[in-house]
Amino acid sequence: MDNPHLTNLEPYWMPFTANRQFKKAPRMLVAAKGVYYVSADGRQVLDGTAGMWCVNAGHGNQRIVEAVRNQVLELDYGPAFQIGHPKAFDLADRVVDLTSGKLGHVFFTNSGSESVDTALKIALAYHRVTGQAARTRLIGRERSYHGVGFGGTAVGGIGANRRSFGPLLAGVDHLPHTYQRENQAFSRGQPEWGAHLADELERIVGLHGAETISAVIVEPVAGSTGVLPPPKGYLQGHPLAAAAALATIQVYQDEALFQRAAGLASYWEDSVHSLKGLPHVVDARNLGLMAGIELEPRDEKPSERVFEAFIRCFEKGALVRAAGETIAVSPPLIMEKSQIDDLFSIIADVLKVLA
Numbered sequence: 001m002d003n004p005h006l007t008n009l010e011p012y013w014m015p016f017t018a019n020r021q022f023k024k025a026p027r028m029l030v031a032a033k034g035v036y037y038v039s040a041d042g043r044q045v046l047d048g049t050a051g052m053w054c055v056n057a058g059h060g061n062q063r064i065v066e067a068v069r070n071q072v073l074e075l076d077y078g079p080a081f082q083i084g085h086p087k088a089f090d091l092a093d094r095v096v097d098l099t100s101g102k103l104g105h106v107f108f109t110n111s112g113s114e115s116v117d118t119a120l121k122i123a124l125a126y127h128r129v130t131g132q133a134a135r136t137r138l139i140g141r142e143r144s145y146h147g148v149g150f151g152g153t154a155v156g157g158i159g160a161n162r163r164s165f166g167p168l169l170a171g172v173d174h175l176p177h178t179y180q181r182e183n184q185a186f187s188r189g190q191p192e193w194g195a196h197l198a199d200e201l202e203r204i205v206g207l208h209g210a211e212t213i214s215a216v217i218v219e220p221v222a223g224s225t226g227v228l229p230p231p232k233g234y235l236q237g238h239p240l241a242a243a244a245a246l247a248t249i250q251v252y253q254d255e256a257l258f259q260r261a262a263g264l265a266s267y268w269e270d271s272v273h274s275l276k277g278l279p280h281v282v283d284a285r286n287l288g289l290m291a292g293i294e295l296e297p298r299d300e301k302p303s304e305r306v307f308e309a310f311i312r313c314f315e316k317g318a319l320v321r322a323a324g325e326t327i328a329v330s331p332p333l334i335m336e337k338s339q340i341d342d343l344f345s346i347i348a349d350v351l352k353v354l355a
Contacts, residue, residue: 015148027314032059035332035339037319046318048329048343053223057251058334064248080108094249102237113147116217120151123215136171137208139201139216143177145224146217155217158225173208175200175218179228181294185283186276187229188269194231226326227292229285257333261289267337271344278351280305289335293327293347309350318346 009023028040035058037045050056057064071087078085092106107122109115120138127135140146140155147153153161154168157177162168176197183193205213220235222228252258265288272284272291283294298305303324310322321328327347331340 027311034058034060035335043317045314046339046343046346048313048318048320048331050330050332052321053330056333057248057255057257058332061248061251063251091249098249111147113149113152116146116155117149117151119217120155120215127214132211134212135214137212138169138172138214139175139204140172141175141177141218141222143179143222143225143228144217144219145222146219171212173204175204175216177222177225177228178231178234179222179226181283184231184285186273187285188273189287190229190232190234191285192232195233197231198234221287221290223290223328223330224323226294226323227285227287227290227328227330229287229290255334261333264289264335264337264340268340271340274344275348275351278348280351280354289333290330291328292323293329294325295327295351297325305354309347309354312350312354313346316346316350318343320347 009026013019014022026040029037029045030040031038032047032055035047037047037059039045047055047059051059075085078088080088088108092108095106096103107118109118123138124136127133138151138155140157142157144155144157145161146156150165150168153165154172155174156162157174178191178194178197180194184191201216218235220230268289268291269286272286272293275281275284275293280295281293282296283292285292285294295305295309297303303322306322306325306327309327310320313320313327329343329347331343335343
């Protein structure tokens with residue numbers, strides 16, 4: 001790839017990436033607008049992952065860009081310790097309002113990883129100040145991802161993420177994950193089978209003693225391990241996603257992005273399940289505008305087939321995610337039906353020729 005502005009790839013150590021392999025044949029994105037990226041070689045790449053589950057209003061939304069630009073000119077940074085600025089309080093109030101009062105307070109952090117570690121610390125501190133300092137045990141779930149901090153890694157349920165870091169936090173146990181292909185394959189929306197798996201929490205509480213449990217943390221939909229929607233009845237009154245800034249919240253409301261996503265959900269679902277019967281597809285699952293297409297792994301080469309599918313989709317102009325044995329997709333909420341067609345057409349074409 002010719003790029004006069006790119007002379008040395010070595011200094012940047014990329015996360016969750018086979019660095020040597022990537023740097024031999026880098027895949028570079030240089031611009032983005034709407035639901036498309038632009039690659040370094042000038043191709044448009046349909047964003048099938050909303051950045052990384054987070055660019056739901058689309059890339060380069062003018063109102064958000066202007067809000068950020070104006071704020072930089074007015075006040076680029078304000079300390080959070082013992083001093084404040086009005087927009088932080090305004091944003092917290094808007095987030096509480098979005099949840100219809102189910103959240104009483106908001107604590108802002110810089111990342112999902114920091115959010116998880118902070119939530120665990122808040123739980124531990126809460127029990128200590130209420131006279132229940134013995135409540136120190138944290139319960140996570142298998143096949144879960146909760147970030148890269150020590151706390152999030154400890155309660156996370158991805159073995160490969162835990163092996164290199166020693167004992168991590170003491171007193172952590174894990175619920176079983178909720179995915180069983182024999183009973184859930186090709187579910188549309190939340191699977192009918194599996195609500196009983198929530199009863200495992202009672203077993204774990206009984207094993208350790210309720211008086212020792214500080215917090216239980218689960219992803220409503222496990223994303224990084226293959227898009228695993230919860231079975232019906234497993235989780236109830238799901239938490240709402242909070243926007244990252246006031247301008248984003250306003251865009252979501254004014255452009256009715258949540259309603260738009262709901263209106264596209266059935267079309268998306270049909271597109272996902274149209275892949276059933278194609279080579280290597282052993283399951284397809286969806287919830288809202290999220291989907292996981294699970295492929296049969298190659299003998300003794302786990303994740304290789306999915307990674308090759310990711311590469312081929314990128315070459316054909318669509319960005320998906322390789323998550324274990326699963327192609328994961330979750331596009332910006334501004335995606336049109338024609339672009340959904342393009343996305344799944346590319347995935348289908350790749351599957352038809354994939355060895």
